[in-house]
Amino acid sequence: xxxxxxxxxxxxxxxxxxxxxxxxxxxxxxxxxxxxxxxxxxxxxxxxxxxxxxxxxxxxxxxxxxxxxxxxxxxxxxxxxxxxxxxxxxxxxxxx
Numbered sequence: 001x002x003x004x005x006x007x008x009x010x011x012x013x014x015x016x017x018x019x020x021x022x023x024x025x026x027x028x029x030x031x032x033x034x035x036x037x038x039x040x041x042x043x044x045x046x047x048x049x050x051x052x053x054x055x056x057x058x059x060x061x062x063x064x065x066x067x068x069x070x071x072x073x074x075x076x077x078x079x080x081x082x083x084x085x086x087x088x089x090x091x092x093x094x095x096x
Contacts, residue, residue, distance in 0.1 A: 002026045006035075 002023045004016045009028075020026045020040055028036040041049055075083070 004028055006030045 002019045002025070004019065004026055006028065008016050016026070020038055024040045026038045027034050028038060039049065
């Protein structure tokens with residue numbers, strides 16, 4: 001995978017575009033950290049590709065949430081049921 005810095009865009013834009021066309025993807029960095037991923041998009045591919053990227057980002061978020069849940073410990077079925085009962089009780093009390 002090719003890398004280009006933000007500075008490369010200012011100083012040698014044509015070279016960046018040529019590398020992107022050759023490899024099909026490029027990571028843009030700022031101060032040594034990745035900040036963007038550039039993809040070469042074929043005609044008629046934009047909708048499909050953007051949807052696939054959104055799905056991949058959603059899966060990453062789900063995986064992060066699962067990891068956080070695993071670190072903090074899962075709730076037992078009994079604890080879940082108790083939370084549901086408490087929420088229903090609060091809801092019923094607020095209606096009276």
